[in-house]
Amino acid sequence: MIKGGIEGGKYRILSEEEIKMIHESSLKILQQTGIKSENEEILNHLSKIGADVDFKEGIIKFSPALVEDAINKAASKVLLCGREEKNDLVLEGKRVYCGTGGAALNVLDLETGEKRKAVLKDIADIAKLVDALDNIHFFIRPVVAQDISSEFLDVNKYYTALSNTSKHVMGSAYSVESALKVIAIAEEITGGKQRLRERPIISFITSWMKSPLQLADSTTLVLMKIVEEEIPVALSSAPMAGSTSPVTLAGTLAQVNAEQLSGIVLTQSINSKAPVIYGGIPTVADMRTMNFLDGAIELGILAAACAQLAQYYNFPYYAWGGLTDSKIPDIQAGYEKGMTLIMAALAGANYIHNAAGMLESTTTVAYEQYVIDNEIIGMAMRALQGIEVNVDTLALKVIDKVGPGGNYLAEAHTVKHMRTELFFPKVSDRSLREEWISKGGKDARERAREITENILAEHKPLPIPSEVDKKIKSSIKGLIKF
Structure with a gap:
């Protein structure tokens, strides 16, 4: 296992001058073009804090001074906790963590391999699976449970996730009321309102921006x-270059950064202590079909650039990577996931979501894909570790002892370092062909399926204490236990 939080940042796709040009362009967008809202409460609030609001057209413009003031107030570090402290995440600088994500409607059934609708039990089983996969550092509910009514969807997805993993849990909330109920569940688990603020075991994603430059008003009110x-919250905005943002990647960066900075102004004006995470996650449109592309190399390029922008402001960054447009766990899934993940990680993106389990442009998940992606993430984290150069690792004494024509296998130095220097995969097959054939000649998907089945049968996540669990179920209506 390689622990999360290793520093990236070796990959720099933008120069300092280019970052400043994007920043200045974003300020011009906010000052000249502005953003749009049709909600009177939002318009009134932004007018009161000094934004230039056209109430008739719903256009809000921000002066550079207002934006810069908010940038200076925003948090540079956000703590996201697990129910067990070993799963805590510290989002700052260029520290990298990877986890799940998405709002898929479909699942590739583990037994049949066929596509079916996602249900609440899938959230429970995937959380349990992720709980046992060391390289997946956090859990975002990956599917929309279609067997639960919208009234009880938010509370059930959080409750089910928290019941089946001790890793940090993030998700969305579709109303203010349901967000408050989710917070109440987390407060019961942690031991009260103040304790949850000290150790936030939950956080929220808010897709509050409908690119280009228009607030999703109902979600903004939740935000x-x-x-x-x-409570920690990620400001998610996901424009598509060529469709909801300029086709040029620089133009898309200027726009998504303007969207993010408007969110920083809004959130800091409400509560300057709020743990807010910069969340620009742009991608590109398929110019032949206008479909949303997740496996495009440009997604990785844009994620790396947004990581640099977040670092320029000293903001934690909610990123994405490890994505694919492939429909099944195949070769296409492997190379698209590997490329988009490693670019974000090497750039030092802090919180890379959608990095495990997702297929088909985040509309489908596969259980065995989580196991495969756990391995891809492990390889990426090993790449971030780099090479430790010191007297011991240079190994001059051992080289001298073994000498020309010798062998290092039996040396104590080899035994001491082999498990920390080398990455040992669990899914990848490294045997000779004859041995591989003798074991059934299974491909990576088959091997991952067997690992998945074993975890689901054997792994026991840390339970919520029974008395706490009873109190939660008695106080929150509509909860289902898995």
Whole structure:
């Protein structure tokens, strides 16, 4: 296992001058073009804090001074905790963590391999699976449970996730009321309101921006309440180059950065103590079909660039990577996931979501893909570790002892370092062909399926204490236990 939080940042796709040009362009967008809202409460609030608001057209413009003031107030470090401290994440600088994500409607059934609708039990089983996979550092609910009514969807996805993993849990909330119920569940688990703020075992994603430059008003109101409550929140905006942002990657970066900075102004004006995470996650449109592309190399390029922008402002960064447009766990899934993940990680993106399990442009998940992606993430984290150069690792004494024509296998130095220097995969097959054939000649998907089945049969996540669990179920209506 390689622990999360290793520093990236070796990959620099933008120069310092280019970053400043993007920043200045974003300020011009906010000052000249502005963003749009049709909600009176939002317009009134932004007007009161000094934004230039055209109430008739719903256009909000921000002066550079207002934006710069918010940048200076925003958090440079955000703590996201697990129910067990070993799973805590510290988002700052260029520290890298990878985890799940998505809102897939479909699952490739583990037994049949056929596509089916996602249900709440899938959230439970995937959380349990992820709990046992060391290289997946956090859990975002990956599917929309289609057997649960919308009234009880948010509370059940969080409760089910928290019941089946001790890793940090992030998700969305579709209303202020449901967000407050989710927070109440987490407060019961942690031991109260103040304790949850000290050790936030949950956080929220808010897709509050409908690119280009228009607020999703109902989600923005949820965002405002979460910020008031001082719970960590990611400001997700995902423009598509060529469709909802300029086809040029530089233009897309200027726009998505402007969107993010408007969110920083909004959230800091409500609560400057709020743990807010910069969340520009642009991709590109397929110019032949206008489909949303997740496996495009440009997604990795844009994620790396957004990591640099977040670092320029000293913001934690909610990124994405490890994505694919492939429909099944195949070769295409492997190379698209590997490329988009490693680019974000090497750039030092802090919180890389959608890095495990997702297929078909985040519309489908496969259980065995989580196991495969756990291995891809492990390889990426090993790449971030780099090479430790010191007297011991240079090994001059051992080289001299073994001498020309010798062998290092039996040396104590080899035994001491082999498990920390070398990455040992569990899915990849490295045997000779004859041995591989003798074991059934299984491909990576088959091997991953067997590992998945074993974990689901044997792994026991840390349970929520029974008395706490009873209290939660008695106070929150509509909860289902898995």
